[in-house]
Amino acid sequence: MQSQSDSQRKTFSTIKADSSWSFEGLTRKDTNYLTHSYHRYPAKFIPQLARRLVQENSQKGEWICDPFFGSGSAIVEGLMQERRACGSDVNPLACLITKAKTTPLNRITLRGEISSVLHDLERMPKCLGSGFYGALPEEVLGWFEESTPPQLAYILNRIEEVEDQDILLFFICAFSHILKGCSYWSNESVKPYRQPDKFLNRHVDPVGRFRKHLLMMEERNNELIGSLPQRVALRIEEYRNVQVADARCIDAPKESISLVVTSPPYMVSYEYRDIHGLSLKILKNFFGKIPPRENFIGSISRKLARAYLRSRTANDIVEQLVAKNPGLGMSINSYFFDMQECFLRMRELLRSGGRIAVVIGDTSLRGVPILNAEVFSEILSDEGFQQIRLVKREIPFKSLPTLRDPKSGRFVRIGSSTKLSMAYPHEYILLFEKP
Ligand SMILES: C[S@@+](CC[C@H](N)C(=O)[O-])C[C@H]1O[C@@H](n2cnc3c(N)ncnc32)[C@H](O)[C@@H]1O
Structure with a gap:
């Protein structure tokens, strides 16, 4: 049978x-x-x-x-x-990404916050002290070119000043998204794989990447407002x-x-857990305990x-x-x-x-x-x-x-x-x- x-x-x-x-x-x-x-x-x-x-x-x-x-x-x-x-x-x-993707934000308030953050980031000192790592834990520093962690720490410090919790989530989501692109993490790899020649012929430019992604997200938020019932x-x-x-x-x-x-x-x-290791470690203050x-x-x-x-x-x-x-x-x-x-x-x-x-x-x-x-x-x-x-x-x-x-x-x-x-x-x- x-x-x-x-x-x-x-x-x-x-x-x-x-x-x-x-x-x-x-x-x-x-x-x-x-x-x-x-x-x-x-x-x-x-x-x-x-x-x-x-x-x-x-x-x-x-x-x-x-x-x-x-x-x-x-x-x-x-x-x-x-x-x-x-x-x-x-x-x-x-959970953070999903909340950010499904929270429609008032377009005028969001525009104001984005302008203010980008305005401040444009004034970022050219030479940040190389020891300025803010909340970035030491264990992640090896993933970045020497000049990148101070710039990331500067961006993160500024984002943390945003008071509206939904808009803060939006900024953190944008910041988390750019982390791999700013690091030696190989673009094609789904494992923590280091590609040492990744920035041979180009700048890392964390602020530029953050600005670009943020502006794209702003457009999409405005579309979400028009599309969600x-x-x-x-x-x-x-x-x-x-x-x-x-x-x-x-x-x-x-x-x-x-x-x-x-x-x-x-x-x-x-x-x-490994794939998202950079975000989970750098943003650990937002996550509380990182699951094993x-x-x-x-x-x-x-x-x-x-x-x-x-x-x-x-x-x-x-x-x-x-x-x-x-x-x-x-x-x-x-x-x-x-x-x-x-x-x-x-x-x-x-x-x-x-x-x-x-x-x-x-x-x-x-x-x-x-x-x-x-x-x-x-x-x-x-x-x-x-x-x-x-x-x-x-x-x-x-x-x-x-x-x-x-x-x-x-x-x-x-x-x-x-x-x-x-x-x-x-x-x-x-x-x-x-x-
Ligand atoms: C294939 S992915 C889902 C992708 C999703 N459909 C999307 O569109 O992004 C599987 C997910 O299962 C989650 N996962 C693994 N173990 C889990 C558990 N014990 N409870 C809940 N989620 C878990 C992983 O963190 C991962 O996000």
Whole structure:
């Protein structure tokens, strides 16, 4: 007799890609429209994809939830469609970005603050003492050219004088965005990778970068005011509830949510805490405690004891990886277990008839296929969700980093000498319903 997991796998192998979900014609400009361009973030949702899921699976005024909101793409799109939007991310920077992206600011007040800040920055002394590092911690100084940290400290000092908390958030978001560009951090790398020749033929110019980004954000804020439904813009705190929290403990009333829409973290693809290390360390006064790596689902550092997995495919994958590398086997076991716990929490929060849309691709580690989509489908079915639809979508090459080191499973720099494999030429949208 065929088991449930055998039939799931067969189903996945026969699904044809649905081109209406690939959004092939979109340019980077299209996906960076409105406030989506406020801050870089790895593995962002294509906003148009999040929007379509929201439109097709929820109604105006209902709550949608993204338990891994990252830079808040789904939260922005939900609010734009007049939904109420909540969610969690364990990364405090994600919450800061998401709040900044969804807080419409009075254009006249904002103009006044920007003029005042830029006016003061133009008067920045040419020779700042090289020992003037303000709040910049010593551990980050090596990431910058010698003249950069004093200038960054000067900008940060000036920003901190802004009294309006929403406008302060806007400035901090702009400042955080420019940090990597001002540092030796390699532009193409998703890991802390130093590129010592980055500024050989050009100036770092932190103030110039900050000004340019701020002015772009100002334009986008003005567009946001014109695009957000009035009732949402006027009562944003009622419509939005974004928390720095673990997805498994997100705080919301039971059975209050109509749609969960999310792209979860992948196993060992990104170390989110490391990727945002510069911002988290330099802006630590705004964040309070920086969560340890182990709190991030998918981190290689997370190694729970073996636990019961509600998916036969998941158990097979864990066995195979444990045989090749016990440490990695424990990490994948933790990853599947964490996601299982997260889906259980979502089940509690969803109303009857509410839906969950998970956007996820399969990968491979040490030659073992990591069939995330199959595993998640099995777990969701075992937790009592009913499958509504499985969509396979091709990922246009330009929209996501698609190169992966086949041994470690991590995304790698284009041009690196390692033999690379396509990370996910396609991914799946799993659409399930709570009966
Ligand atoms: C693929 S990204 C989401 C990107 C997002 N869809 C966007 O458009 O920006 C996954 C996110 O999961 C977050 N994350 C990892 N572990 C988490 C946990 N235990 N609870 C909540 N969020 C977590 C990461 O910080 C990261 O922001």
